Amino acid sequence: MRVLVVEDDTGIADLLVRGLRRAGYTAESVSTGRQALAAVPEPDVVLLDLGLPDLDGVEVCRRLRSRSDVAIIVVTARGEEGDRVAALDEGADDYLVKPFGLAELLARIRAVLRRVHPVGPAGPEVLRHGSLEMDLRTHKVTVGQREVALTPKEFDILEALAVDPGRVVTRQEILERAWDAHWYGPTKVLDVHIAALRRKLDAPGLVETVYGRGFRLGPPDGDAAGPAQR
Known part of the structure; x- marks a missing residue:
């Protein structure tokens, strides 16, 4: 399972990538929305921050969903209902507000993968x-x-x-x-x-x-x- 972390805070991105790799995932990070949209090969899961320097995360979510069924989990400091609704309406599979623990993030990934790929692998078990x-x-x-x-x-x-x-x-x-x-x-x-x-x-x-x-x-x-x- 390949996870792409889209996060412009390098400290947070590095922590997430290290935790995901320890959990058995192939993980890497990018810091802009355009890099996320250009990622090759396409990941299985995208962890998407909303506050990106070039494109709003909701727009990135919309563009990803328009072309792919990749699992998208928004991970952001924005906890307002309007932000949640906008991201979910544009195709996000889940929404997680910072700060959060690694155990919860991994559980969210497994749950989303079970929904997106019900007959396929749901990540390391x-x-x-x-x-x-x-x-x-x-x-x-x-x-x-x-x-x-x-x-x-x-x-x-x-x-x-x-x-x-x-x-x-x-x-x-x-x-x-x-x-x-x-x-x-x-x-x-x-x-x-x-x-x-x-x-x-x-x-x-x-x-x-x-x-x-x-x-x-x-x-x-x-x-x-x-x-x-x-």
Whole structure:
């Protein structure tokens, strides 16, 4: 799966490209609308910012949709209803307002690909980190040869950590991923689920607490931490 990031902020573009590549996608970035329209070969997914220096992102979306069924996900700081409606009316498949977590972006990509290509591949569906394996389609989790039965919330928490092992995922990111995009409840509920997840995985040190920041996946099977492979 080839993903094109259309973003004029090079810092954001680089972060997105690195995260997508770690998740198993072929990813590159361009900084203008005209470059996006001229991209060859055509990508499978376009992550499109609206605030581009040459063409408005909505116009880029319209032109892309007029010639192709490429999956288009708008990723922008513009959160007004009018912007959402304009982009969706011009053919965008989804609309994601900055800031957002990598886990949510990857979930949006998978969901859009399932809709756009219902009988084809929907992107990478298996996460591996050492002896840990997560099948994102069947929600089956194994550690070594042992299958681990997780609740939906526990699975979502683990997925949020496993898409980018070693990166600290904040409490708020996990809560928004596993509970609600606008979670305002107590964060202690997360500690209860983390404790249950650790017991079920029975892999000491796998889910690490980074005090004052959040959680991350530790080194796989005692080795140095590295990106999950798909």
